Amino acid sequence: MKHAFVFPGQGSQAVGMGKDFYDQFSTAKDVFDEVDETLAPLLGHKLSAIIFEGPTETLTQTLYTQSALMATSMAIYRTLEHTLGKPLEAHVSFMAGHSLGEYSALCAAGVLSLKDTSMLLYYRGKAMTECVPGGAMAAIMGLEIDVLEDIVANAECFIANDNGGGQIVISGSKASVTKAMEVAQASGAKRAIALQVSAPFHCPLMANAAEIMKEKIQNVTFHNTKTPIITNISAEPQTQGTVFKQHLVEQICGRVRFRETTHAMAHYGVTHVTEIGAGKVLSNLCKRIQKDLITTSISTVSDIDEFLAIV
Secondary structure: OOEEEEEOOOOOOOOOOOHHHHHHOHHHHHHHHHHHHHHHHHHOOOHHHHHHHOOHHHHOOHHHHHHHHHHHHHHHHHHHHHHHOOOHHHHOOEEEEOOOHHHHHHHHOOOOOHHHHHHHHHHHHHHHHHOOOOOEEEEEEOOOHHHHHHHHHHHOOEEEEEEEOOEEEEEEOHHHHHHHHHHHHHOOOOEEEEOOOOOOOOOHHHHHHHHHHHHHHHOOOOOOOOOOEEOOOOOOEEOOHHHHHHHHHHHHHOOEOHHHHHHHHHHOOOOEEEEEOOOOHHHHHHHHHOOOOEEEEEOOHHHHHHHHOOO
C-alpha cells in the first residue's frame, strides 16, 4: 500500500475548525499557540480567536484564511504523529496540497518550520489581496479542459485551478472572465459560477504579488525532504528545497494542477489518499478523478480511528 497526504486550500475554511483538537490534545494546542505567537505582532490579535469564534466574514478574508487553514492542518498532522508515537513519514509515500495547502505539505514534510510557514502565508495573503486592482474568478462545471483552454485564450483570461472531476476555475479581468463564462455556457458547460474573491488568483495579473513573495521566500531556509511533494506547478514529485522555493513563487501566477497531481499519485502507485485539515474537498476530488483510490479525510477528532485502521 502506498499512502499520500493532501492538504486543503482556500474555500475549505469554517469557523470552529480544529477546535476539538485544540481542546483535547496538547500537541494541537501547541501548534495554534505557536502560530498565534508568530502572527500576533502583525495581526494585532490571536489568529486562533478568529478560527474558533469567527466571524465568518473575517475568517474568509485571504489575509486570515491562508494561515488559519495551515494551522488547522498542522495541528491535526502533529496530533496524528503523537497518537502513532512516531513521524508520519513512515506511513506516507507522497504529499501534496492545493494552492496554500502546498505550504502545509512543506511544513509537514519538514521543508519549512511552522514559524516560517506562518509568516510566509501571512505575507502571501497580504500580497495577493493588495497587489491586484480588481479582477474576477469563476468556476466552470462540465467542460473538458481542452475546450476551456480555447475559450479562455480567446477571452484573454486564464485557467487558475484544474481541479478535475468536471470543475475548472478561471481567472482574469472582470470583463474577460464574464466573456469566458458566457462562451462556456454556450459551449455546453453545466454551470458557470462567479466566485466571491478579493483578487484574480493564479494568473499573470498576480505578477506584483509574485515579486513580493520571491523576496520573502528567498530569505527563508528551505530544507530538502525524504518525502516527495507533488507540487502544483510541476504535478511531479519534488524533494529539493531550492526547487520548492522556485515553485512557490511560480505558483502565485501559475495554474494549480490538481487533476494532474492526482493522476501522478496514481501513476506512482498510490492507493490511499488522506486529506488532513478542514473539510473534504480534496478527498472528494481525488475520488472523482481516480475512482479506484481509497480516500479518507481527517477534520475532526472522531475521524482519527478511521485513519488508524488503514496505517
